[in-house]
Amino acid sequence: MPAVPALAPLPLSGIRVLDLTQIYNGPYATFLMAMAGAEVIKVEPIGGEYLRRRDGRAGAFMPFAMLNGCKKSISLNLKSDKGREIFLSLVEDADVVAENYSPGVMDRLGIGYDVLRQRNPQIVLASGSGYGQDGGYRNLMAMDLTVQAMSGVMSVTGYPDGPPTKAGAALCDFFGGVHLYGAIVTALYRRTQTGEGGRVDVAMLDAVYPTMASNIGMLYGERDDIPPRTGNRHGGLSLCPYNVYPAADGYIAIICNNDKHWQNLLAAMERSDFAQDPRVRSMADRVANMDFVDAMIADFTRTLTKAELSLMLLSKKVPFAPVRDLPEVMRDPVLHERGSLFDVDHPAYGRLTLHGSALRFSDTETQPYSCSPDYGRDNDEIYGALGLDAATVAQLRDEGTI
Secondary structure, eight states: OOOOOOOBOOTTTTOEEEEOOOTTHHHHHHHHHHHTTOEEEEEEOTTOOGGGGSOGGGTTHHHHHHHSTTOEEEEOOTTSHHHHHHHHHHHTTOSEEEEOSOTTHHHHTTOOHHHHHHHOTTOEEEEEESSOSSSTTTTSOOOHHHHHHHHTTGGGSSOTTSOOOOOSSOHHHHHHHHHHHHHHHHHHHHHHHHSOOEEEEEEHHHHHGGGGHHHHHGGGSSOSOOOSOOTTSOTTSOSSSEEEEEETTEEEEEEOOSHHHHHHHHHHHTOGGGTTOTTTSSHHHHHHTHHHHHHHHHHHHTTSOHHHHHHHHHHTTOOEEEOOOHHHHHTOHHHHHHTSEEEEEETTTEEEEEEOOSOOOTTBOOOOOOOOOOTTTTHHHHHHHTTOOHHHHHHHHHTTOO
């Protein structure tokens, strides 16, 4: 029998990351690195990363657990001289320092890029922020909500007769995190070509802007009647049907990207009498008569359940999806079969449904999942490897350095 090929190591095996990130943006980037095989050491301030300290009674521990799996944790006071020197000692054997402080904080702490590069010329410093490390907005305080406002996301979200509305998900934080991961991996690839490290700068504002392509496109069109907010309709009002429709037990999203989809939908609704109706014959016709189209579809969908509609639309090859609530998504057997979601008994938080990485690598080993670490859990291991004995570590702890 032919030999079974050995699995390759995960792509970032052997990469060491010093993770200074906090909340959502940076921790998601370093979580993706950890799941890709990197050793990620979460360097937490005295008392722990801010997200760890949120009120757990409202379930606020969950984001920390979600974004910090497969990482190690050490505590370190970077505002102290000893803490800074210990960190720079760690930098000597690291590949990446990731941070999402406000611009300028790294320099004020005495661990800016020039200092890091002196200790390790191959280091990659990855900085995520709301508005970038330079420019007129660099000093604005940035959170997902504020970047949604500044980027225009809020202006295009909601209904025409309602106020600007934030997206329910923290889109800017996570788009920033994904781009930060991509920038880090790109810098590491460049290092293999040049031997040089470097600094990468990812702004949440830059990362989220392209997501509004349809909305931006309407500014260049000939129509002047398109509102800035279109509810659940297409952002540029150039596709119809494109909406969320009532079902007997909830809602279902339906979109027809082309005339074939529309013909399939008519077949599902058993409305072949509309096949040549001039009001709906072409996409342009349907867009011009959007209210009529939406009302016709809603009259049909509200008579059936989401499950009944799903089976019917699937058989007719109409793009659709039932609108699901979070508990439904978290119980989805397909996501659990794929390993996208899995249940764990977290030692600190109990039974949780957590997520894996959205990045899949063929012919590689699977990263064994470990739950988010207790604060400072890996102090002895990491500091011991620097040559600090137990007595020294205890002394540093007593004086507030770690």
